[in-house]
Amino acid sequence: MAQSQGWVKRYLKAFCKGFFVAVPVAVTFLDRVACVARVEGASMQPSLNPGGSQSSDVVLLNHWKVRNFEVQRGDIVSLVSPKNPEQKIIKRVIALEGDIIRTMGHKNRYVKVPRGHIWVEGDHHGHSFDSNSFGPVSLGLLHAHATHILWPPERWQKLESVLPPERILVKSEEE
Numbered sequence: 001m002a003q004s005q006g007w008v009k010r011y012l013k014a015f016c017k018g019f020f021v022a023v024p025v026a027v028t029f030l031d032r033v034a035c036v037a038r039v040e041g042a043s044m045q046p047s048l049n050p051g052g053s054q055s056s057d058v059v060l061l062n063h064w065k066v067r068n069f070e071v072q073r074g075d076i077v078s079l080v081s082p083k084n085p086e087q088k089i090i091k092r093v094i095a096l097e098g099d100i101i102r103t104m105g106h107k108n109r110y111v112k113v114p115r116g117h118i119w120v121e122g123d124h125h126g127h128s129f130d131s132n133s134f135g136p137v138s139l140g141l142l143h144a145h146a147t148h149i150l151w152p153p154e155r156w157q158k159l160e161s162v163l164p165p166e167r168i169l170v171k172s173e174e175e
Contacts (some may be wrong), residue, residue: 043122058151061144074161091120
């Protein structure tokens, strides 16, 4: 009897040690390196959730990649909603600071993206609450870069950073 109690004590002690090491490591990893998220809604169709409301894609979000606010045109990013800080949204980067973009429904027909900002849009125009609604987005609201679709298994793939052909810039800062 005493022997079995000793085994239980050792087991609990080892479990607690492992738990108190694993939890902070896991939390740090999920906060600083990468996490997974379910994508809801139609705003990024056909890139994400092509099946509509019947299915939701699960994506890998890479926090590390945006730690220095280095994003490229065409990247799919997660960011804090400028209108609701409790909500995260996922959109495609269309323009970077200094670029001039022809908008699709914004109050101004052309917008020069200010320093420290990006222009983001959903791939499914007309079903997306994006920069055409709220304007350029501060780089400080960037949360992560979506790099891969993880679920459903038949959609496993790397997400490509491509600009939709109809979203050509009027003028790029690089020109």
